[in-house]
Amino acid sequence: MEQITIKYCTTEDELEKIRDEHVGFNESVFSHIDEGEDKFLPHILNEVSSDYVLICLENVILPRNIFTIIEDVIGRANDQFGTELWSIIGNYGVESMTHKTLKYLRDRRSQILPQSSINMRTAEWIDGRVILLNLKNIRTKNITLPYVEKSHELNTALLLFESYKNDLAVGIDSLLYVYCKNEKRDNKDEDDEESGKYKDITNYLQKNFINHSFYTFSDDIIVPFSDEYLQRDVRDNRNDFYGMVKKKATHSAVANKKEINIIIRTQLLRDDFLNRLFDTIRISQASAPTYISLRVLLAINNVVDQAKGNVLLTELQQKYDDIQIEPIFIESDSKQYPRVAALKQSIDSIKNDDSFVWLVDDDDFIFPHSFNFMNLLHKNILFVANSLIFHEEWSDDKKSSLPTKFKRGKLFDTAEYYKTLEGDNNVPVCSVIYPVSVLQKVFDGYVLYGDYAEDFTIFLLAQQYAPVRHVPVTIAGISYRGTNTVHDEDRTHWSHSYATFMSEVVNSGHMNNMSYDYLEAEMNAEIKRITGEKKSLLRQLFSGQLGDVMNKSVPILREEGVVAFVKYAYLYKKYGRGYFRDGIESVEQ
Amino acid sequence: MRDKITVFCSVSADEIENVRTWLIPSLNRQKNINEINLYFINYTGNGIIWDGDTRIGKVVIKEISDEKQMGFGESHNFAFEKIKPTDQFIIINPDVSLHEGCFDALGECYDKSENVGVVEACQVPFEHPKGYDKKTNETVWASGFLLFVNSDFFKKVGGFDPSFWMYCEDVDLSWRSWLTGYKVLYCPDAGAYHFTGGHFDYRDDRFYLEQYWSARNFLVLAYKYFGQAGLNKARRYLNASHYPKEFKQSILNAFDAIDTQSYEKFYKENKDKISEFDKKIKITGFNQYH
Numbered sequence: 052m053e054q055i056t057i058k059y060c061t062t063e064d065e066l067e068k069i070r071d072e073h074v075g076f077n078e079s080v081f082s083h084i085d086e087g088e089d090k091f092l093p094h095i096l097n098e099v100s101s102d103y104v105l106i107c108l109e110n111v112i113l114p115r116n117i118f119t120i121i122e123d124v125i126g127r128a129n130d131q132f133g134t135e136l137w138s139i140i141g142n143y144g145v146e147s148m149t150h151k152t153l154k155y156l157r158d159r160r161s162q163i164l165p166q167s168s169i170n171m172r173t174a175e176w177i178d179g180r181v182i183l184l185n186l187k188n189i190r191t192k193n194i195t196l197p198y199v200e201k202s203h204e205l206n207t208a209l210l211l212f213e214s215y216k217n218d219l220a221v222g223i224d225s226l227l228y229v230y231c232k233n234e235k236r237d238n239k240d241e242d243d244e245e246s247g248k249y250k251d252i253t254n255y256l257q258k259n260f261i262n263h264s265f266y267t268f269s270d271d272i273i274v275p276f277s278d279e280y281l282q283r284d285v286r287d288n289r290n291d292f293y294g295m296v297k298k299k300a301t302h303s304a305v306a307n308k309k310e311i312n313i314i315i316r317t318q319l320l321r322d323d324f325l326n327r328l329f330d331t332i333r334i335s336q337a338s339a340p341t342y343i344s345l346r347v348l349l350a351i352n353n354v355v356d357q358a359k360g361n362v363l364l365t366e367l368q369q370k371y372d373d374i375q376i377e378p379i380f381i382e383s384d385s386k387q388y389p390r391v392a393a394l395k396q397s398i399d400s401i402k403n404d405d406s407f408v409w410l411v412d413d414d415d416f417i418f419p420h421s422f423n424f425m426n427l428l429h430k431n432i433l434f435v436a437n438s439l440i441f442h443e444e445w446s447d448d449k450k451s452s453l454p455t456k457f458k459r460g461k462l463f464d465t466a467e468y469y470k471t472l473e474g475d476n477n478v479p480v481c482s483v484i485y486p487v488s489v490l491q492k493v494f495d496g497y498v499l500y501g502d503y504a505e506d507f508t509i510f511l512l513a514q515q516y517a518p519v520r521h522v523p524v525t526i527a528g529i530s531y532r533g534t535n536t537v538h539d540e541d542r543t544h545w546s547h548s549y550a551t552f553m554s555e556v557v558n559s560g561h562m563n564n565m566s567y568d569y570l571e572a573e574m575n576a577e578i579k580r581i582t583g584e585k586k587s588l589l590r591q592l593f594s595g596q597l598g599d600v601m602n603k604s605v606p607i608l609r610e611e612g613v614v615a616f617v618k619y620a621y622l623y624k625k626y627g628r629g630y631f632r633d634g635i636e637s638v639e640q
Numbered sequence: 641m642r643d644k645i646t647v648f649c650s651v652s653a654d655e656i657e658n659v660r661t662w663l664i665p666s667l668n669r670q671k672n673i674n675e676i677n678l679y680f681i682n683y684t685g686n687g688i689i690w691d692g693d694t695r696i697g698k699v700v701i702k703e704i705s706d707e708k709q710m711g712f713g714e715s716h717n718f719a720f721e722k723i724k725p726t727d728q729f730i731i732i733n734p735d736v737s738l739h740e741g742c743f744d745a746l747g748e749c750y751d752k753s754e755n756v757g758v759v760e761a762c763q764v765p766f767e768h769p770k771g772y773d774k775k776t777n778e779t780v781w782a783s784g785f786l787l788f789v790n791s792d793f794f795k796k797v798g799g800f801d802p803s804f805w806m807y808c809e810d811v812d813l814s815w816r817s818w819l820t821g822y823k824v825l826y827c828p829d830a831g832a833y834h835f836t837g838g839h840f841d842y843r844d845d846r847f848y849l850e851q852y853w854s855a856r857n858f859l860v861l862a863y864k865y866f867g868q869a870g871l872n873k874a875r876r877y878l879n880a881s882h883y884p885k886e887f888k889q890s891i892l893n894a895f896d897a898i899d900t901q902s903y904e905k906f907y908k909e910n911k912d913k914i915s916e917f918d919k920k921i922k923i924t925g926f927n928q929y930h
Contacts, residue, residue, distance in 0.1 A: 262845040276886040281852040282894070283805050284709070293845055334737045334833060337661040416765070419662075419835055441765060452739065453762060453831045458769060528765055 054102040055121055059083045060091040060203070061109035072112055088203035092210065093196055095184065102187040108180045108203065111156075112230040124183055124226050131171045131222065133304035138189050138219040139211060140171070142227035143178035147296040148523050149466070150266045155225040156181065168225040169431050169518065173300035175293065176267050177221055179207030181229050185219075192217040197255060205252055208267075216259065216290060220299040260292040303342060303426030310344045310406035311425065312487070316393040317413040318352040319359055322366075323445060324414040324530070326452030329371045331416040336374060339422035346375040348400065350393035388502035388548075394509075395499075398490050405430055408485045410506065414530040415481045421526035425484070432520045433513055434484040438463045438527040445532065460531060466521050468510075480506035481527035489516045501548035641672040642747050646725040650681045650715040651734040653689045658735045660692060662833075666738040668697040673743055675700060681719050685709040712784065713800025713809040720791075720799055729794075731787040738786075739831035746788040749777055749827035757793040757822030758814060761786040761830040770930030772826040779826035780920050780930045784810030786832050793822045803898065807850055808857035811929050815865060815921045819913050824920075847887060852894075855883070858927050859895040864903040865914055865921055877926040 059066055059081060066083040073081070084094050088108065095106055105121060107113070114120065128137045142155040153172055194213050200206045211221045249272045256265060256272065261280045265272040279287040313332065317325060329347075336345050349367070351360040357380055364378045379400060381393045398408065407428050411417060421436070428434050440460035468478050483506075493512045499505060647667070651659055659680070667676050675698050682689045682705035690703045704722055716731055723729075728750065730743070742761060750759050753776070760782030772779040787810070797816045800809045814824045842848055855878065862874030878888055907914075914921055923929060 264845045276847075276884070276890070278847075278852065278887075278890040278894075281847060281849060281890075283711070291846060293843055330737070330739070330833065334662055337665065338658065419833075451829070451831075453764065453829070455828070457765060457767065459766060 055105065055118065056099060056101045056103075057081055057105045057107065057113075057117070058095060058099065059107050059109055059111075060088055061085065065109050069109065073115075089199065089201055089206065091203050092179065092206040093199050096186075096189065096195060096210075099186060102185070103183060104186055105181070105183050106179070107229075110232050111181050112232060113181075114228065120226050121183060124224055125185075127171050127224060127226070128185070128220075128222055129304070131304060132220040132299065132302075135188055135191070136218065136220055136304060137222060138185050138192075138194070138214040139174075139177060139182050139207075139221045140185075140224050140227065141174065141177040141179070141182040141207075141221075142223065142225065142229065143180065144172075144174035144221075144223040145176040145266050145268065146223065147173040147175045147293070147300040149521065150175070152268060153223050155223070155228050156231050157228070158231045168223070169520075170427075170429050171222040171224045173296060174211070174221045174223045175296045176265075177207055177211055177223065178268070179203045180231060181227055182207065183227065184210075188219055189214075192219060194219070198251065200251060201248060205248065208252065209255070212256070212259065212292070215292065215295045215299070256292075259289055261287070261289045262292050265292070301424050301426060303340070308342055308344060309425060309428055310346070310403050311409055311422075311428075311484070312346055312348055312397075312401055312406055313409045313411055313417075314348045314350060314394065314397045315411055315413050316350045316352070316390060317363075319363060321413050322363070323452055325363075325367065326370075328411065328413060328416050329367060329374065330452055331419065332374055333371060335417055335419040335422055338419055340426070343422045343425055346377060348377050348379055348397045350379040350381055350397045352381055352389050352393065386498060386500065388505075390502055391499045391505050394490075394505070395494050398487060398494060401487050404488050404491070406487050407434075408487050408490055409481070410483070410485075411481045411527065412529075414532075416528045416530075417481070418526055418528065421524070424522055424524050424526075427520065427522055428484060428486075429520070430486045430488060431517050432486075433489065433510075433517050434522060435465045435468050435478060435519050436482055436484075436522045436524050436526040437465055438479050438482045438529055439525050440529050440531050443530050443532050454530075462525065463529070464523075466523060468519055468521060476504065476507040478507070478510055479527075479529055481529065483510055483513075485509075485513060486517065489513050492516045501551035502544065503548045505548075641744070643673070644675040644677065645673055645743060645747075646723060646729040647676055647678045647732055648681065648716055648719040648723075648729060649678060649732050649734055650683045650710075650712055650719075651689065652682060652684045653686070655734040656680075656689050662737040663732070663734060664696055664699055664701075666736075666740075666742075667699045669740040670698075670738065670743045671741050674698060676743075677702070679704050679719055679723060681705055681710070681715040683710045683712070683715045711802060711805035711809075712807075713804055713813075714802040717799035717802065720794060725791050727791055729789055729791060731784060731789060733785045733834065735834065735836070736786060737833045739833075742786075742830045742832055743788075745830035746827050749825055749830065750788055750790075753777070753823055753825060755822050756825055757790055757817030757820070758782045759788040759825040759827050759830075761788075761832045762826070762828050763834050764831050766834070766836060768930070772828070776823075777825040777827060779824055780922070781811045781814035782824050782826065784813075785834050785836075786830075788827075788830075790822065793817060793820070796820060803902070804857050804860065805853060807854040808861055811861060812864070815861075815917075818917050818920045819910055851883075851887075852891070854927055855881075855891045856894045858923075859891065860898070860903065861929075862923055863895075863900060864906055865910075866923070867904075867907045867911065870923065874923065877923075881926045 059069060061069065061083045062085050063083065066081060070081055084091055086094055091106070095104060103121065103125065105117070124140050128140050131137075144153060145151070146153050153168065155168065194210070194217050196206060196209050197213065198209075200209060214221055253272055253274055256262070257274045257277065260274075263274045263276045265274065279285045280289060315325070315328065332345070332347065339345065349364065351363070360378070360380060364376070368376050377400070379393065379397050381389055381396055387395065394410065401408070415438075424436070425434075439462050442458045442460050443454040444456040445454050463477060463479050463482060465478050465482050490509070490513065493509055493516070497512060499508065501508065649659065649663070664678070667678065670676065677700050680690050680701070680703040682703065685706060685708045688703055688705060690701060692701070694701050704719060706718055710718060720729070730746075746759050746761060750756050760779065763783060763785055768783055770780055797813070797820055801812050804812060817824050842851075859871060859874050859878070862870040866873070875892070878891060881888070883891075
């Protein structure tokens with residue numbers, strides 16, 4: 052057991068009540084500091100001598116197993132960031148790179164069960180109501196608050212900024228789930244009073260960082276722009292804050308070997324595309340972190356004469372002798388089309404159940420920095436990143452790995468991956484990296500009779516077994532040549548395939564009845580209360596017209612106090628069944 | 641086919657790993673070249689950065705770093721002065737990986753025409769969309785990420801204009817190439833992967849050197865080649881750009897701080913010729929030269 056203390060910011064009388072609320076706890080674990088919120092954190096940093104301290108504001112109720120949880124959080128933080136390289140873990144913060152607010156405490160106003168985090172998230176802003184401080188690391192790095200702020204929230208922010216400056220990471224972890232009672236929120240008078248609350252921290256940020264905007268829970272803090280860091284011969288010692296946070300977020304302290312299987316389905320006369328793809332695999336592999344091991348499964352279509360397939364394979368193996376290429380010659384399968392059979396056979400050939408699969412079409416290519424983010428791969432999550440379309444022309448008679456014409460096109464921003472639940476395929480195949488165990492479950496559970504759209508189907512079905520983690524980086528390029536299958540004029544075969552797959556998805560119970568009924572009941576309760584145009588908006592909202600209707604209706608609904616409902620509708624759309632399952636899991640912890 | 645070629649690479653300690661893992665292996669795969677003399681110039685001026693072998697396969701590696709900080713153009717001028725490559729030489733960015741036929745194709749393209757100043761490689765996958773003449777390979781300007789350079793031309797024009805420090809000095813060199821009677825070519829078969837940071841990593845909570853210096857040098861190019869009228873037009877383009885007010889002001893301040901006498905002299909001496917090349921030397925929008 053590590054040396055841990057729990058400190059409340061409260062009065063002696065209130066502490067008695069807190070002790071009463073925490074029946075079953077050893078009373079000696081609770082102590083308090085009765086100096087006001089603004090002095091709470093400075094006091095902890097100056098006076099507490101234990102290695103770790105969990106600090107709580109007075110409205111926090113802790114789970115009974117908090118000490119076991121703390122041990123787990125420490126273990127996860129050590130694994131994620133390195134034993135000597137983190138300072139604060141909280142349960143409510145803004146996640147790095149996505150700027151998404153992640154909230155793992157439950158407050159009485161939102162009434163939403165929080166979603167669990169499968170791995171710890173790196174934070175760029177954090178709430179101080181419940182935080183675990185690694186005082187040992189903070190002391191070792193001689194970190195102190197540069198000055199004392201007017202509120203505990205801003206003191207916590209200062210500690211976060213100072214931590215990153217000193218190479219210590221800050222994380223958000225749902226294991227620190229707590230309940231907060233009597234939350235004070237949305238108080239207009241208080242907001243007015245606090246209108247100048249960022250004044251001092253703005254000066255601090257300008258002095259220490261080159262960034263001109265900083266994300267908080269509500270507003271951005273806008274810092275006056277100063278261009279010294281861009282000029283020649285001017286010494287500017289300030290840091291790029293978000294650059295530092297991103298580095299921490301993509302750094303792997305425990306370099307667990309991650310085996311990635313790139314599955315490429317191909318046939319003859321695709322040498323030009325294959326050469327480009329293998330060129331980019333080669334570049335990527337050369338600069339990949341050492342914990343990444345890569346192998347390419349080249350699945351060759353069953354219409355190909357095996358002798359010709361062998362020639363193709365030998366040529367590639369000779370040219371790319373630094374890449375581990377393993378052939379899969381697709382056997383004819385009476386049930387499945389070659390695209391699906393190739394995947395199944397490739398997945399069956401993977402022996403390491405803890406490895407990952409990246410499905411890359413043979414005319415796609417990968418971006419070399421992609422592997423730098425793959426420490427975020429986890430055996431229980433679907434890693435979803437962005438990809439970029441390129442409009443290309445290729446010469447038929449030229450054996451070159453260069454298109455004759457190419458132009459960058461649209462970015463597939465897969466942050467909206469949940470739109471797949473509405474039937475939009477906005478997650479290209481090369482944007483997802485699957486744990487092989489999840490794909491095994493998909494292929495064990497479903498026959499997958501269709502041909503095209505198999506990537507979309509697999510992505511939908513896989514979400515039953517693992518939640519999505521969207522990582523906002525671009526990992527692959529997609530070739531659009533105007534003659535790709537999806538652009539064919541006659542789409543009969545494609546549509547037939549799509550319908551076949553969707554039939555299988557719908558009938559798999561992917562949409563959970565319980566969550567759907569639950570939301571419907573919530574909606575009906577709200578509709579009874581509201582009249583007129585707002586009522587019609589609500590109806591539209593719930594009927595699935597979330598896009599523009601959502602944007603127009605949210606302000607009105609907020610006024611009407613139906614925030615909780617909007618959240619339900621949004622979260623349901625966003626996470627589907629997965630949201631509710633994860634929420635329940637986090638409460639059970 | 642060339643027996644030997646000289647390559648200059650301006651690089652910092654942060655980028656040297658890219659050279660080791662991407663550039664050198666791809667240099668070694670170059671067809672029809674027996675020896676590549678690769679010279680590093682550490683533009684940060686903070687000491688020696690290459691601690692690897694001095695020969696890897698057919699690549700002979702030397703570091704010729706000076707002790708002062710240098711801009712992109714300055715560092716290549718420095719290398720040119722020091723090494724004095726005869727015939728031709730190559731300028732290459734450190735974060736590039738070449739197709740195996742890249743240098744060969746550049747050489748062929750160069751040999752096919754007369755009076756060539758520079759030949760630009762094909763930048764994959766993010767090419768500048770500026771087009772080229774498919775018969776003559778002529779293009780309006782050549783990107784400095786990978787240039788095959790005629791040494792006589794480089795010497796004659798005095799190399800890069802060091803006042804640019806970084807960004808757009810390649811446009812300036814190309815335009816001076818046209819003005820001095822040398823062609824600027826683009827070689828579509830000389831493929832080189834260049835996954836530039838700007839397409840992936842730029843965030844909107846800060847600005848980057850590329851944004852600042854290419855905007856500042858946009859004003860420089862406008863003034864140097866089109867005089868006060870050009871500068872006024874360029875200022876209007878800058879004003880209409882998406883950048884915030886403070887950043888635009890910072891660019892204007894940066895331009896105002898430059899001693900512009902040399903640009904004025906250049907414009908005076910060349911303005912008639914510049915107008916003859918109005919199909920090649922042109923500004924079509926903010927930071928757009930094609």
